Amino acid sequence: MNExxxxxxxxxxxxxxxxxxxxxxxLDLAIEMLFYLEKDAFEQxxxxxxxxxxxxxxxxxx
Numbered sequence: 492m493n494e495x496x497x498x499x500x501x502x503x504x505x506x507x508x509x510x511x512x513x514x515x516x517x518l519d520l521a522i523e524m525l526f527y528l529e530k531d532a533f534e535q536x537x538x539x540x541x542x543x544x545x546x547x548x549x550x551x552x553x
Contacts (some may be wrong), residue, residue, distance in 0.1 A: 497552050
């Protein structure tokens, strides 16, 4: 990863989540969801937040 991509990722994390720890929270939730995703296991907004986080990372790294 070059310096430009690193700067973009850091900016995206700050702008979108405020801190890397907050992003880590959503990534941790994403892992949990992959194991337990079934009807009514999570609120729809929780799933949407995780999808948004993953798409954002893909956009920055892609």
